[in-house]
Amino acid sequence: MSAARAHGSDGARPRVAVLGGGVAGLAAALRLAASGARVTLIEREARLGGKAGEWREAGFRFDTGPSVLTLPHVVRETFAEVGLECPVAFRPAAPLCRYVYPDGRVWDVYRELEPTLAGLAADEAEAYLRALRKARELYEAAAPVFVHGPPPGLPQLAAYGLRHGLAAAPGRSLPALLRALGADSPLLRPFFLRFATYVGADPRRAPAVLHNVAWAELGLGVHHPVGGMYALVRGLEAALARFGVEVRLETTVERLAQRGGAVREVVTDAGVLPCDAVVAAVDRDRVLGWLGRRPRPRPPSLSGLVLLAGLGQRDQRLAHHTIVFPERYGEEFDAIAAGRHPHDPTLYLNVTVHSDPADAPEGGENRFVMANAPALPRQGDDAVAREAREREGREAVMATLARRGFDWPASALVTSRWLGPAAFARFGDRGRLYGAAPHGLLGALRPGQRLRGVRGLALAGGTVHPGGGVPLALLSGREAAELLAAEVGLG
Numbered sequence: 001m002s003a004a005r006a007h008g009s010d011g012a013r014p015r016v017a018v019l020g021g022g023v024a025g026l027a028a029a030l031r032l033a034a035s036g037a038r039v040t041l042i043e044r045e046a047r048l049g050g051k052a053g054e055w056r057e058a059g060f061r062f063d064t065g066p067s068v069l070t071l072p073h074v075v076r077e078t079f080a081e082v083g084l085e086c087p088v089a090f091r092p093a094a095p096l097c098r099y100v101y102p103d104g105r106v107w108d109v110y111r112e113l114e115p116t117l118a119g120l121a122a123d124e125a126e127a128y129l130r131a132l133r134k135a136r137e138l139y140e141a142a143a144p145v146f147v148h149g150p151p152p153g154l155p156q157l158a159a160y161g162l163r164h165g166l167a168a169a170p171g172r173s174l175p176a177l178l179r180a181l182g183a184d185s186p187l188l189r190p191f192f193l194r195f196a197t198y199v200g201a202d203p204r205r206a207p208a209v210l211h212n213v214a215w216a217e218l219g220l221g222v223h224h225p226v227g228g229m230y231a232l233v234r235g236l237e238a239a240l241a242r243f244g245v246e247v248r249l250e251t252t253v254e255r256l257a258q259r260g261g262a263v264r265e266v267v268t269d270a271g272v273l274p275c276d277a278v279v280a281a282v283d284r285d286r287v288l289g290w291l292g293r294r295p296r297p298r299p300p301s302l303s304g305l306v307l308l309a310g311l312g313q314r315d316q317r318l319a320h321h322t323i324v325f326p327e328r329y330g331e332e333f334d335a336i337a338a339g340r341h342p343h344d345p346t347l348y349l350n351v352t353v354h355s356d357p358a359d360a361p362e363g364g365e366n367r368f369v370m371a372n373a374p375a376l377p378r379q380g381d382d383a384v385a386r387e388a389r390e391r392e393g394r395e396a397v398m399a400t401l402a403r404r405g406f407d408w409p410a411s412a413l414v415t416s417r418w419l420g421p422a423a424f425a426r427f428g429d430r431g432r433l434y435g436a437a438p439h440g441l442l443g444a445l446r447p448g449q450r451l452r453g454v455r456g457l458a459l460a461g462g463t464v465h466p467g468g469g470v471p472l473a474l475l476s477g478r479e480a481a482e483l484l485a486a487e488v489g490l491g
Ligand SMILES: Cc1cc2nc3c(=O)[nH]c(=O)nc-3n(C[C@H](O)[C@H](O)[C@H](O)COP(=O)(O)OP(=O)(O)OC[C@H]3O[C@@H](n4cnc5c(N)ncnc54)[C@H](O)[C@@H]3O)c2cc1C
Pocket: 019, 020, 021, 022, 023, 024, 025, 042, 043, 044, 045, 048, 049, 050, 051, 052, 064, 065, 066, 067, 068, 069, 070, 251, 252, 253, 254, 281, 282, 283, 286, 304, 306, 370, 424, 426, 427, 428, 433, 460, 461, 462, 463, 467, 468, 469, 470, 471, 473
């Protein structure tokens, strides 16, 4: 599909509805509008960005969702392919992340090997290099098939299986792969397992092939968008305005009406929108519901519990990204599988003021703390039970911060806010962050972007191909636009 095509009168231009204003929907809308479609984007909330949100209070700025950005070239391409300069600047994270272990050991991991290995004993350094090489091998084999381009069909899957099947260790779990690589020491095991949580897995149940995620961060690097992750949402919003996309906020999609097997109308709480095609960039199960279909019950991916704390003091021990590992990594996923918040969760801390001084008042700190959490139960949940469960989770996070020496005196707290599965359920069904759990080899394969028997509809976003996380959701939106292009006469 060629970008920025000239079209005749408005009447000749196909009308496409993009449902959901998360990064996937924004990328799809941009690409379709630049190709000449008349695009209307419908978003339920009063702001764009979906899970990528922002909170400003008392001089503090927080990203409320994603904060680790990998593959920044995907962001640049999203703008470049419609003829725009990327409005967001990136700074590489150095270290990529700081790891704090229960015995007090602190390990700074860089993209560069020398400073990374300096923190390791000789045998650990060898194991690190072996595991890194394996992650690279898996990533370079998988990315062209499973990340870039359209969802793979049977021929692509067969070709991948023939060429890389054995190396991808089918049937092996991620922990088994790490054992085979000798990368399962108390330091390396939690370190390498945790990357599978980036796609919402219990790492112990993740297939070996998900070890490739480690390469995206360790080999290709982590970047901070200057102005925060929300600067990307603002940049996309401005680009949509340039291409004349109509954005309807605070409008909820209720169902999709089909004629002759094709989606022809979007029914919202504010009226009906006729269209030639639809990109549905919301949780896949929600889209199935709009079509009167019943989703296949699958275990949900992880949810999260987030504390945003504006502090009047700074903790110099924290890097931009810091992970605090628990005593026994892995046990938290037993609690999560049982629907409970863990007592001793891994904590991810993100403090952007070290890199972006405008993000907190002088001497203050904008601390984002995140723990893995269970998605909401399928049924039988009520607001009281939900609140009681999340309260337990909040208490566990505070107790863990205190136990590990990362708490603060009451007098230092200027402002705070919690977000948990109930809040995230506005975006993803049951508050799951990445659709169905990517457990087992087939579970890791994300659903495609089409629904059988439905024309004029492409799915996009973190619950379908190629998967969750900001760069993959952007790719998904771009791909959905591409899939519809020929159908609506833009190809
Ligand atoms: C706390 C947290 C931390 C994360 N950390 C990272 C990270 O560090 N790095 C990373 O890459 N990713 C991270 N992620 C994941 C990342 O945010 C998502 O994968 C990505 O933003 C998904 O984008 P999306 O467009 O697919 O979906 P969403 O952002 O969920 O967008 C869907 C949109 O659809 C709208 N919508 C839903 N239903 C309706 C309806 N009926 N009518 C109209 N609109 C509707 C929603 O309001 C929403 O705006 C994190 C997510 C969270 C929540």
